[in-house]
Amino acid sequence: MQVRLTESRERLPLGRDEWNALVARNPTNTAFQTFEWFDTWWAAFGSRHRLHLLTVHDGPQVIGIAPLMRVREPLGLRQLELVGMPNADYLDLIAPVRREEVLPALCRFLHAERASWDMIVLRNLPERSPTAGEFGAHFRSLGLGVMDRERQPCPVVLLHGQGAATQRILERYSFRRRVRRLEQRGPVRFRVLDSPEEIDAALPAFFEQHVQRWEATSDPSPFTDPAFRAWYRALAQAAQAAGWLHFSVLECGSRPAAFHFGFRYGGTLSWYKPSFDWEFHRESPGTVLIMHLIQDAQTRGLAELDFSSGLEPFKLRYANSQSFNLNLRVFARPLLYRVFVTGEFWRAVARRGWHWLRPRPRQ
Numbered sequence: 001m002q003v004r005l006t007e008s009r010e011r012l013p014l015g016r017d018e019w020n021a022l023v024a025r026n027p028t029n030t031a032f033q034t035f036e037w038f039d040t041w042w043a044a045f046g047s048r049h050r051l052h053l054l055t056v057h058d059g060p061q062v063i064g065i066a067p068l069m070r071v072r073e074p075l076g077l078r079q080l081e082l083v084g085m086p087n088a089d090y091l092d093l094i095a096p097v098r099r100e101e102v103l104p105a106l107c108r109f110l111h112a113e114r115a116s117w118d119m120i121v122l123r124n125l126p127e128r129s130p131t132a133g134e135f136g137a138h139f140r141s142l143g144l145g146v147m148d149r150e151r152q153p154c155p156v157v158l159l160h161g162q163g164a165a166t167q168r169i170l171e172r173y174s175f176r177r178r179v180r181r182l183e184q185r186g187p188v189r190f191r192v193l194d195s196p197e198e199i200d201a202a203l204p205a206f207f208e209q210h211v212q213r214w215e216a217t218s219d220p221s222p223f224t225d226p227a228f229r230a231w232y233r234a235l236a237q238a239a240q241a242a243g244w245l246h247f248s249v250l251e252c253g254s255r256p257a258a259f260h261f262g263f264r265y266g267g268t269l270s271w272y273k274p275s276f277d278w279e280f281h282r283e284s285p286g287t288v289l290i291m292h293l294i295q296d297a298q299t300r301g302l303a304e305l306d307f308s309s310g311l312e313p314f315k316l317r318y319a320n321s322q323s324f325n326l327n328l329r330v331f332a333r334p335l336l337y338r339v340f341v342t343g344e345f346w347r348a349v350a351r352r353g354w355h356w357l358r359p360r361p362r363q
Contacts, residue, residue: 001101003109006053009042013055014062022065025096028129031263031270032088036238038067041084044231052080054109056095056102064102065094070117077118077336080110089154089272089308090325091124093131103131107138110330114144120330124152124309127324139330145337149344150327152309155319157294160267160303162320166294169318175291182283186253190292193247199236202249206259207232210275232261239263246270248296250289257285260293269297271307290318 006012019035031037042051049069056064067083082091095102110120125132136146159166169175182188193199207223214221222228239245246264249256258276262269271293276285297305307315309325331337 001105002057003105004055004057005109006055007051009039009046009051012053013057014065018062019065019094022062022094022096026092026094027096027131028090028092028126029266030090030268031239031244031265032084032090033092033094034242034244036235036242037088038083040231040234040238041087043234044227051083053083054106056105058098063095063097064106066106067094068120078116080117080120082122085123089124089270090126091122092126092129093122093135095131099130099134103134104138107135107142111139111142111144114332118332118336120328122328124325125328126154127151127326132326132328135330136328145331145334145341147329147331147337147340147344148326152325152327153311153322154309154325155307155311155315155322157297157305157307157319158303158321159294159298159305163298165320166298169320170291170294174287174317178284178287179291182252182257182280182285182288185280185283186255187251188257188288189251190289190296191249191251192296193249194240196237196240199240199245199247200233202247202256202259203229203233203236205256206247206261206275209256209259209277210273213275213278236261248289248293250285250292252280252283252285257283258289260289262293264300264302267303269293269300269302269305271305286314290314294318 004013016035016039019038023029023033023035026033049071052068052070054066054068055062068080069083071079071081073079082088084091093103093106110117122131122135132148136148139146157166157169179188193202207229210223211221223232236245236247244263244265246260246262246269248260248262250258255277257280258274260271260274262272264270274286274289276289294305307319329340331340
């Protein structure tokens with residue numbers, strides 16, 4: 001068994017089919033592990049980073065992938081992160097077989113080259129994946145400091161076997177009232193765009209709608225970046241060809257009131273990038289869009305609508321379950337580990353102090 005380092009996209013030791021065959025058997029099998037995601041993201045943003053992709057080989061066969069990249073943080077720390085951050089909701093190593101050999105081999109390789117990195121930061125690891133526990137244990141056994149305390153909730157609308165409960169969600173007054181208000185502006189229609197021609201024609205309107213929605217806020221749309229638009233075009237093309245793109249539009253009259261760019265993969269409809277026309281904001285087209293996405297997922301026999309990471313209020317309003325993402329940090333040197341542990345301690349003290357000292361409303 002050998003671990004090999006690849007630092008150029010053009011020299012990958014495996015192709016799309018071999019990559020995706022490993023993903024299909026991986027504990028974490030989402031759109032964000034696919035070759036299509038890796039390839040289009042790296043084509044758009046790879047010039048801003050350095051590829052550090054590790055593959056584990058058993059003779060001529062690749063049996064494990066650690067799709068890492070080198071990232072230089074503002075403080076000057078040299079980090080290794082999984083390709084796709086910060087745009088991927090679920091990230092993981094790809095090691096579906098012989099993990100008891102593959103993960104130690106990866107850890108030993110990374111440990112041997114620790115003079116070239118300061119931290120390994122694996123973000124958005126699903127809690128159902130064994131990676132955080134296994135990777136952390138292997139690095140601890142090699143004498144390195146590990147932190148794994150960060151947890152991010154991921155709300156979900158479970159659909160499989162939840163017919164009555166789903167129907168109660170869809171019949172809520174909050175949905176019906178907003179549908180009626182939107183229908184007063186014109187006929188309402190929800191469509192999933194299936195053909196490459198429809199998708200290409202709709203993407204510019206989606207980009208502009210998202211830019212206009214966020215331009216007056218402190219968090220401008222990422223679609224102001226031409227590279228981000230180019231990535232979405234390439235991702236839409238690759239995902240549509242692979243059969244897992246779910247790009248939908250909610251129309252009111254002759255205008256798109258809202259869009260949703262997401263994925264239909266592995267029995268799950270994944271909430272990813274929504275937008276809505278601000279001129280319809282009083283009618284809450286985003287809420288109406290969620291209703292149609294739940295209906296569409298239910299009609300297609302999907303198991304869930306996954307709202308992914310984040311506790312935005314609208315997610316909690318409709319989710320009936322949640323999972324968690326974990327973040328794992330590995331430190332190359334003891335001093336850096338102690339600095340982070342100390343910082344985490346004082347942040348926890350500050351949070352507890354604010355909890356007790358913050359003003360409370362009178363009863």
